[in-house]
Amino acid sequence: MPDTGGGGCCRCCCSFIFTLGLTSLFMWLSLRTSSPDCLLRQFYIPLNQTSNLTKLEFELRFKNTNKDKGVYYDPINVTFFDSPNRSHFIGNFTIPKFYQGHKKKATKNFTIPNIDRKVVVQAIPAVNGSTTTSFRVDLATSVRYKILMFKTKRDKIRVGLDFDVNGTVVKVNRKDLKLKSNANKIRSYYGQMGVLLVNFLVLGLLGFW
Secondary structure (H helix, E strand, C coil): CCCCCHHHHHHHHHHHHHHHHHHHHHHHHHHCCCCCEEEEEEEECCCCCCCCEEEEEEEEEEECCCCCCEEEECCEEEEEECCCCCCCEEEEEEECCEEECCCCEEEEEEEEEEEEHHHHHHHCHHHHCCCCEEEEEEEEEEEEEEECCEECCCEEEEEEEEEEECCCCEECCCCCEECECHHHHHHHHHHHHHHHHHHHHHHHHHHHC
16 A cells, blocks of 8 residues: 555654653753752850850851852841750851852851850750750751843742750861751752653653654
């Protein structure tokens, strides 16, 4: 029987669908964003004072892990507690908004004055009989991403960290400690699924041809 051209048309339509799907996925992968990393570098509360008030000194590092996207940070609220279950509030600080270029790092030092010395003393290892104890830090902000000449809508970031301090109220681990959240884990999972889907379509298109 003569070829009516139906097979060629079907092949052309399938090829167009695969190509359109691949193009959409590649565009999604290129436009999707990754939340910046927030790390606690230093933490110290001096207690060698006679006053009932002291200060809290800390250092944070922000990493923009996006290869070609800048990050606009809204004011960042940082809050410290004397235990992982947030038993007692120690102090908080608001970091002014700033912009961070792609693949850039920013290290910032801050001091929170008028910290209640009694709250800190009750939590330190010298009082509770252990060598170390765990404090808590929570960070909350919103960010927008700069893609070419455009800005995305705001993306909320809520991360936290339990970290150990010694009897002099200094962070025990000398390494930078990353503040984490379950939302970041979910985003990472969907990013990996997107990559797997792209690979599947590529293999399917190659097999079709």
